[in-house]
Amino acid sequence: MDKKIKFNTKNLDLFYGDFQALKSINMEIGEKEVTAFIGPSGCGKSTFLRCLNRMNDLIDGVTIKGEILFDEKDINGDIDVINLRTRVGMVFQKPNPFPMSIYENIAYGPKCQGMKDKTQLDTLVKESLVKAALWEEVKDRLNKSALGLSGGQQQRLCIARTIAMNPEVILMDEPTSALDPIATAKIEDLMSSLKKDFTIIIVTHSMQQAGRISDKTAFFLMGEVIEFNETPIIFTNPNDKRTEDYITGRFG
Amino acid sequence: MSRKIKDNIVKSIIYLATAITLSVLLFILGFIFVKGIGLVNWDFLTRDYNEKVFYAFTQSEEIPMSIDTDTLSKNTPYDDRYETLTEGPIYIENIGAAVSKISYKNYTSEKEQFVISYIEKGSPLLNAKDSTGATINIKTDFILESINGESFENLTLDEVVSIISSQSGDLKIKVVQPGGGIKSNIITTLYMVLISLLVALPIGIFGAIYLTEYAKPGRIVNIIRFAAETLAGIPSIVFGLFGMAFFVVALNLQISLISGSLTVAIILLPVIIRSTEEALKTVPMAFREGSLALGATKLQTIFKVVLPCAVPGIATAVLLSIGRVVGESAALLLTAGTVSQIPGTLFSPGSTLTVQAYYIAKEEGNIELACAIGIVIIVIVIVLNILSRITSDKLDVFNKK
Numbered sequence: 001m002d003k004k005i006k007f008n009t010k011n012l013d014l015f016y017g018d019f020q021a022l023k024s025i026n027m028e029i030g031e032k033e034v035t036a037f038i039g040p041s042g043c044g045k046s047t048f049l050r051c052l053n054r055m056n057d058l059i060d061g062v063t064i065k066g067e068i069l070f071d072e073k074d075i076n077g078d079i080d081v082i083n084l085r086t087r088v089g090m091v092f093q094k095p096n097p098f099p100m101s102i103y104e105n106i107a108y109g110p111k112c113q114g115m116k117d118k119t120q121l122d123t124l125v126k127e128s129l130v131k132a133a134l135w136e137e138v139k140d141r142l143n144k145s146a147l148g149l150s151g152g153q154q155q156r157l158c159i160a161r162t163i164a165m166n167p168e169v170i171l172m173d174e175p176t177s178a179l180d181p182i183a184t185a186k187i188e189d190l191m192s193s194l195k196k197d198f199t200i201i202i203v204t205h206s207m208q209q210a211g212r213i214s215d216k217t218a219f220f221l222m223g224e225v226i227e228f229n230e231t232p233i234i235f236t237n238p239n240d241k242r243t244e245d246y247i248t249g250r251f252g
Numbered sequence: 253m254s255r256k257i258k259d260n261i262v263k264s265i266i267y268l269a270t271a272i273t274l275s276v277l278l279f280i281l282g283f284i285f286v287k288g289i290g291l292v293n294w295d296f297l298t299r300d301y302n303e304k305v306f307y308a309f310t311q312s313e314e315i316p317m318s319i320d321t322d323t324l325s326k327n328t329p330y331d332d333r334y335e336t337l338t339e340g341p342i343y344i345e346n347i348g349a350a351v352s353k354i355s356y357k358n359y360t361s362e363k364e365q366f367v368i369s370y371i372e373k374g375s376p377l378l379n380a381k382d383s384t385g386a387t388i389n390i391k392t393d394f395i396l397e398s399i400n401g402e403s404f405e406n407l408t409l410d411e412v413v414s415i416i417s418s419q420s421g422d423l424k425i426k427v428v429q430p431g432g433g434i435k436s437n438i439i440t441t442l443y444m445v446l447i448s449l450l451v452a453l454p455i456g457i458f459g460a461i462y463l464t465e466y467a468k469p470g471r472i473v474n475i476i477r478f479a480a481e482t483l484a485g486i487p488s489i490v491f492g493l494f495g496m497a498f499f500v501v502a503l504n505l506q507i508s509l510i511s512g513s514l515t516v517a518i519i520l521l522p523v524i525i526r527s528t529e530e531a532l533k534t535v536p537m538a539f540r541e542g543s544l545a546l547g548a549t550k551l552q553t554i555f556k557v558v559l560p561c562a563v564p565g566i567a568t569a570v571l572l573s574i575g576r577v578v579g580e581s582a583a584l585l586l587t588a589g590t591v592s593q594i595p596g597t598l599f600s601p602g603s604t605l606t607v608q609a610y611y612i613a614k615e616e617g618n619i620e621l622a623c624a625i626g627i628v629i630i631v632i633v634i635v636l637n638i639l640s641r642i643t644s645d646k647l648d649v650f651n652k653k
Contacts (some may be wrong), residue, residue, distance in 0.1 A: 098542065
């Protein structure tokens with residue numbers, strides 16, 4: 001494989017207090033691929049995802065051991081956390097647009113980085129909304145509150161907001177679990193079009209979704225990565241019995 | 253006893269309790285209104301409490317009256333609760349104004365006085381200057397006491413009119429601006445609200461930000477919270493004593509607007525910290541995460557996302573605080589004084605409405621006037637409440653869809 005490695009974790013352990021939530025995770029995530037994490041609830045896949053842009057820093061009592069390399073640099077040492085988060089964006093499970101206008105939501109990140117030029121911001125807002133397939137729906141109401149959008153639109157707005165930062169990686173934590181099937185389909189389409197430009201890592205509870213959109217899939221169980229392979233292999237011919245059991249719906 | 257009877261007994265107790273609460277409340281409000289409403293009028297709100305005596309310098313000038321005598325006699329700016337018109341009004345051409353004799357009576361004094369009841373356009377009284385050369389704004393209601401050294405004491409109106417009419421050229425008139433109003437107390441109260449909020453709001457909000465966003469939960473935070481809660485429960489006279497010892501004496505700020513405001517600001521701090529903290533806690537964690545995930549710093553997150561969401565809660569804090577300041581009396585009695593004047597500087601004393609109500613009821617025994625002040629206080633609190641409700645609705649980011 002000549003694909004560049006974006007994230008490389010080495011012997012990553014994570015503890016919530018005394019409870020070990022991640023056990024010695026070793027994983028290489030390739031650039032401009034869609035990587036899906038699947039597994040039953042509480043298996044550590046979201047926790048692992050949140051390690052990648054250090055969102056776990058916000059939680060008290062979390063200790064992390066081992067290394068996470070982002071472009072071969074240690075994210076817990078060599079890279080400033082603010083810089084890391086501008087390069088590794090995140091979309092959350094529940095759409096969380098800020099209670100401001102649609103325009104302000106997109107412009108928020110760039111403005112925080114110090115972008116002030118109005119025309120530059122205008123173009124950026126438009127580009128991001130176009131890329132997130134939301135422009136046509138909201139172009140007449142950019143100054144209205146984002147809270148007036150539907151759930152699916154709000155989630156695409158959150159994706160647009162993340163794209164506006166032009167990150168290298170987009171982390172998605174069950175981005176469609178709060179949405180109806182039509183909105184879900186739109187977001188999945190969006191993801192396939194985004195993978196040309198971005199590395200996407202997605203946590204999902206829907207195995208069909210993982211099958212449809214991802215290039216690689218990792219199966220998590222009890223804080224361990226049981227299997228990590230090309231998606232078609234995971235779904236048709238898994239190496240591990242537990243992966244097969246989970247995928248065929250025998251537990252989970 | 254059957255269950256139904258028990259239920260009915262409990263139910264009637266509940267209704268009774270509600271009825272008692274409501275009727276007590278209505279009775280108190282009604283009592284204050286009935287006692288005081290007769291005294292609330294425009295003069296009461298716009299006059300100073302103390303009379304002011306001036307010497308007015310002007311030139312006599314013959315100005316004919318432009319209205320007929322019927323209209324003139326209807327033009328009676330008298331407060332018929334204290335004042336009875338005994339003679340007049342009679343128009344005097346060389347001062348361009350009409351004068352009446354009025355007998356004035358209130359709880360503490362009773363006297364006869366000559367009052368300006370009408371001022372003609374172009375009257376020399378309108379451009380009268382005081383001894384320093386500043387213009388005196390003479391209005392109807394002002395009392396005349398002497399002209400060019402000739403006192404009006406114990407004279408009839410006709411005698412006064414003939415004395416005034418016989419003057420020509422330069423006039424030196426002793427005028428008294430009537431008192432009995434609460435303008436200075438209203439203004440002092442508003443100053444007090446403004447200054448104490450200016451001091452207490454930023455400190456309280458930043459304190460609350462520290463407690464919710466920065467401090468690691470644990471001993472220190474618990475101690476600070478406990479301290480804030482305890483402070484909120486301490487009677488304000490204790491703060492007043494502290495303010496007196498510290499601001500008035502130790503910092504030598506004297507009994508003044510600033511001593512009072514700072515003392516009240518300390519009383520407000522716990523209220524503001526507690527309610528801002530509650531407001532910040534209700535802002536969903538998802539907003540903070542969303543902002544941080546976009547590479548915003550913690551401060552940017554707090555000021556651009558978290559605080560705007562907490563505005564309605566902070567507005568509630570402001571509202572509670574305003575109520576506290578307007579209602580505060582014990583602490584201000586000790587730190588801001590009982591002088592009824594508009595404080596010229598931060599370092600001059602002034603009495604707020606509540607202090608004035610106390611003073612009038614206690615020192616002058618005038619319950620009705622105190623009740624009238626009570627009405628004004630109630631109205632101010634209601635108006636401020638409505639205003640803050642409106643602003644907080646306007647600023648509520650979750651309301652705009």
